[in-house]
Amino acid sequence: MRLEPLAPSHHAGLCAVGLDPELWRLGTNRLETPDDMRLYMETAFAWRDAGTAQPFATVLRETGQVVGSTRFANIAVEHRRVEIGWTWVARPWQRTAVNTEAKLLMLRHAFETWGCNRVELKTDALNQQSRRAIARLGAVEEGTLRHHMIVPGGRLRDSVYYSILADEWPTVKQNLEARLAAHAVA
Numbered sequence: 001m002r003l004e005p006l007a008p009s010h011h012a013g014l015c016a017v018g019l020d021p022e023l024w025r026l027g028t029n030r031l032e033t034p035d036d037m038r039l040y041m042e043t044a045f046a047w048r049d050a051g052t053a054q055p056f057a058t059v060l061r062e063t064g065q066v067v068g069s070t071r072f073a074n075i076a077v078e079h080r081r082v083e084i085g086w087t088w089v090a091r092p093w094q095r096t097a098v099n100t101e102a103k104l105l106m107l108r109h110a111f112e113t114w115g116c117n118r119v120e121l122k123t124d125a126l127n128q129q130s131r132r133a134i135a136r137l138g139a140v141e142e143g144t145l146r147h148h149m150i151v152p153g154g155r156l157r158d159s160v161y162y163s164i165l166a167d168e169w170p171t172v173k174q175n176l177e178a179r180l181a182a183h184a185v186a
Helices: 008-019 035-052 098-114 128-137 165-186
Strands: 002-005 053-059 068-076 081-089 119-123 138-152 156-165
Touching: 002 098, 008 035, 008 053, 008 068, 035 053, 035 068, 035 119, 053 098, 068 098, 068 156, 098 119, 098 128, 098 165, 119 128, 119 165, 128 156
Parallel strands: 081 119
Antiparallel strands: 002 053, 053 068, 068 081, 119 156, 138 156
C-alpha cells in the first residue's frame, strides 16, 4: 500500500470503490454520485491550498488500484499538532493491513518528519468499527464532544476524540510494525 497526494486523476478510482452507501452511513458526508466525490475532493484541495490539510489517495502497491482516501487536517504548525482523519477504505479492503499501514506511514511522518507533539483522531460515537480501529492503533480516548456536528439527515453527532503523543509514539510504532509483520507472515 502507498499513499499518493490526492489529485484529480484519482477521481475515477475513488468513484469505483467509494460510492458505496455503507461507507458513508455514519460519516459527515454522503457520497452517492461522481459529482459528490468531485466536491469531496475539491474541499480537500481547498484545505490543502489553505495549508490546513494534506489529502491522500490510498493505493495498492501491487496493482495501482485506489482503495480509499485519508488526510492530515487541522494542521497547527505553531502547536506541532495535526489530525489524521477523513479516512475511508472500501469494504473489500477493510480489516486488512491497508489502514494499519496507512496510519503507520502518516504517524511516522507526523512524529519523525514534522516533529509533532500530538496527533489527533476523532470519530462518530456511534461508529464502533472506527472506534475499535483507532484504539487498536494505540490512541488514547480523551473524551466526547456532545452534539459536535450535524450530519446528513439532521442527526446531532457526538464525536469521540483520541490522541497519540510524541512520548507514546515509540511504543505505538513498535506495536504497529509488529502487527504488520504478523500480517505479512500470515
